[in-house]
Amino acid sequence: MTAGLSQGAGLTVDEVSVSFGGLAALSDVSLQVRPGEVVGVIGPNGAGKTTLFNVVCGFVNPQSGTITYNGQRIDRRKPHHLTQLGIARTLQGVGLWNGLSVIENVMAGGQAKTHTGVASALLGLWRSSREETHLRQRAGELLHEFEIEQFADWNPKALPYAVQKRTAMARALMAEPTLLLLDEPASGLSKGEMDELSHLVIELRSSASVLLVEHHMDLVMSTCDRLVVLNFGQVIAHGTPAEVSANPEVTTAYLGNEVHAMGTGTGTGASTGASDA
Ligand SMILES: Nc1ncnc2c1ncn2[C@@H]1O[C@H](COP(=O)(O)OP(=O)(O)OP(=O)(O)O)[C@@H](O)[C@H]1O
Ligand SMILES: [Mg+2]
Structure with missing residues (x-):
């Protein structure tokens, strides 16, 4: 059952699968957010990012797999229970x-x-x-x-x-959370506002860990300690922004030249082109 992830401090998503009808939105997805870490979830349209966010928030129940926070099972908990455990979120709209x-x-x-x-x-x-x-x-x-x-x-x-x-x-x-879940916090923001958001998230690290689901590559590259890349509901890569941007599978599957540019510090401010809706 476990993918070798220790279920200690922080958030552990362990081999979580979600399907909608016949469509596998998430297949055996595992990730960890340790205390004080900012972890980004990226991937192309339809990769399963929002589904992952929703499953961690308690909006969607996984068909299999477990989610724990500080060692306690949180899958199948209602969103308001999560607040009491120190988990807060902002949604895609305001x-x-x-x-x-x-x-x-x-x-x-x-x-x-x-x-x-x-x-x-x-x-x-x-x-x-x-x-x-x-x-x-x-x-x-x-x-x-x-x-x-x-x-x-x-x-x-x-x-x-x-x-x-x-x-x-x-x-x-x-709510003084110890884990903050952010779904596309940069949508609708200008480049300058995004830079300010990045600083805010980095400052947050002293009090909370952050799971950041985001389309804007320059924001995740400059803000996150680690990235998890989803494609067709599967984790295709994870690591530091530099490791992920150097991963050829990521480059071909999704990010193309854009992430290469980001990884070499010549970011253009471009997003994946996905809608900010
Ligand atoms: N409630 C639902 N019912 C049926 N299918 C769904 C539902 N929610 C998501 N899906 C499907 O699951 C897959 C993953 O969707 P999801 O919204 O998680 O992707 P995403 O990575 O957030 O995409 P985007 O970048 O476009 O926001 C897609 O094929 C989507 O059509
Ligand atoms: Mg989405």
């Missing part, structure tokens, strides 16, 4: 509540730490004023860290996409 201001959205991310439901947060029924003060203070610190404090009282809908994405990441961090 998914903010437009009825709440930026700071209230971020405060709502701290709900798992308190005992108040998101629904009551939406209604403004905070459990106690002391709790609200604490959440507001912590959210304010995160807004400061993400340099979006000037937008605290704005409706997210009225703000640039990059600010919304920062708000979504700050909200995920309110």
Whole structure:
């Protein structure tokens, strides 16, 4: 059953398979994210990246294989249980509540730490004023860290996409996760904003490990400690960005000249050409 992966600290995906009808979206996929690591998952369209993300988040159940976090089985757990285990995520879209201001959205991310439901947060029924003060203070610190404090009282809908994405990441961090799962965080961002995102993720390493599913090669190359390359639902390569970019199977199967250029430090800022939808 195991692929020789020790199921200790961090996230271990061990021989996970998922199929939709007759289609094998993931076949015996194994990977590890150790504490303090930033691991990127890349691959062409339809490779299975989102399916892998969804299976780790608890949105999709694997047909076989196991997923553990710090030695505990997490496959078949509901997403809200994962928050309690220290796992937070941002989804491909930003998914903010437009009825709440930026700071209230971020405060709502701290709900798992308190005992108040998101629904009551939406209604403004905070459990106690002391709790609200604490959440507001912590959210304010995160807004400061993400340099979006000037937008605290704005409706997210009225703000640039990059600010919304920062708000979504700050909200995920309110739960003080030890593992952050990011699904295409760079979609819709400019090159400059992507560089800032890369710095933010690198800084996160001191408090959390990160699993980054991403199309943009220059972001993964500059941000990740290790990469896992999927193709047709299978891991075709893994290693450091330099190792992966030098792997001929990866180059032919998917990345072509682009990754070669990235690996030699002459990145062009190009993506795989996949949609940012
Ligand atoms: N809910 C679903 N029902 C049926 N097939 C699905 C479902 N989700 C994904 N698939 C199929 O599984 C395969 C893997 O899809 P997935 O979305 O995981 O790929 P991806 O690597 O995220 O692709 P992209 O880069 O286009 O986002 C694809 O062939 C896709 O059509
Ligand atoms: Mg996808």
